[in-house]
Amino acid sequence: MSSGEIAVEVSRALDSLVGLSVGDALGQSFLLLGAAAEPLLARRAVRKERPWRWTDDTAMAISIVRHLNAYGTLDPDELAPAFADRYMAEPHRGYGGAARTVLTRIAAGAPWRREAARLFDGEGSMGNGAAMRAAPIGAYFAADLKRTCDQALRSAAPTHAHPDGAAGAVAVAVAAAVAADMAAHGALDGDALLAAVHEHTPAGPTRAGIASARSLGLAADPAEAARRLGSGAQVIAADTVPFCVWVAARHLDSYEEAVWTAITPPGDRDTTGAIVGGIVALSAGVDSIPAEWRRAREPLT
Numbered sequence: 001m002s003s004g005e006i007a008v009e010v011s012r013a014l015d016s017l018v019g020l021s022v023g024d025a026l027g028q029s030f031l032l033l034g035a036a037a038e039p040l041l042a043r044r045a046v047r048k049e050r051p052w053r054w055t056d057d058t059a060m061a062i063s064i065v066r067h068l069n070a071y072g073t074l075d076p077d078e079l080a081p082a083f084a085d086r087y088m089a090e091p092h093r094g095y096g097g098a099a100r101t102v103l104t105r106i107a108a109g110a111p112w113r114r115e116a117a118r119l120f121d122g123e124g125s126m127g128n129g130a131a132m133r134a135a136p137i138g139a140y141f142a143a144d145l146k147r148t149c150d151q152a153l154r155s156a157a158p159t160h161a162h163p164d165g166a167a168g169a170v171a172v173a174v175a176a177a178v179a180a181d182m183a184a185h186g187a188l189d190g191d192a193l194l195a196a197v198h199e200h201t202p203a204g205p206t207r208a209g210i211a212s213a214r215s216l217g218l219a220a221d222p223a224e225a226a227r228r229l230g231s232g233a234q235v236i237a238a239d240t241v242p243f244c245v246w247v248a249a250r251h252l253d254s255y256e257e258a259v260w261t262a263i264t265p266p267g268d269r270d271t272t273g274a275i276v277g278g279i280v281a282l283s284a285g286v287d288s289i290p291a292e293w294r295r296a297r298e299p300l301t
């Protein structure tokens with residue numbers, strides 16, 4: 001299909017998916033190195049080994065984009081088995097323990113609602129896994145923030161029953177929607193993006209972290225921001241999403257700068273790269289992603 005035949009909302013979701021997958025794969029290429037990554041990150045030297053493999057962030061985002069393209073809306077009853085099938089086909093994509101449990105059971109025919117709700121002693125997951133795949137939702141619905149929030153909640157439901165796990169998806173989807181809308185109007189404003197994300201994110205620890213990101217201000221040092229807000233070491237939404245939204249807001253005009261800033265602090269580097277990449281590809285433009293990075297990333301399937 002040529003780009004001229006693709007609806008504009010699908011085209012934006014695909015742009016976001018490219019940004020997300022390149023950020024995921026770049027972040028993962030360093031995560032695999034352990035402590036040896038630090039000197040490379042300090043001088044922003046990309047890995048020479050090819051390809052850079054994408055992980056669960058991209059796998060699940062592909063399912064979301066496919067469903068948006070096919071139906072124009074997300075239905076957890078359809079999305080849950082799609083996530084599970086993709087997991088069963090390629091289980092070694094870095095899925096977390098809780099995701100492996102819930103997706104295995106869904107694949108065996110168990111109802112997603114029950115399985116997602118029983119994780120973590122019945123609290124549900126507040127992990128960053130719903131946030132990591134959410135940027136294309138905001139890309140698709142862009143100007144319609146109410147729909148973006150509703151669809152982000154639907155996208156989170158099959159795996160993240162804890163309200164803060166879902167809040168992470170809402171925050172990232174809203175950031176992507178606002179980034180796309182600002183780009184369409186030619187006026188990027190990081191402070192306004194942070195304010196919109198804060199306004200639309202459901203109350204809880206992730207929203208509190210976004211409030212902290214706002215008071216920190218976009219002029220703050222990224223290392224300090226990562227220390228204060230968290231950069232994904234706990235792999236929960238509240239210690240991943242506020243920093244990612246702050247980084248995206250700070251570097252709306254540069255994919256490269258945004259993604260390096262996201263993956264430099266220690267933490268969940270594939271996911272911070274995926275979240276920020278999926279947002280900033282919309283504001284800076286997908287064509288601003290370095291061609292070398294796009295070539296290095298394993299093809300999407």
Ligand SMILES: [Mg+2]
Nearest residue numbers: 055056057270
């Ligand atoms: Mg991952």
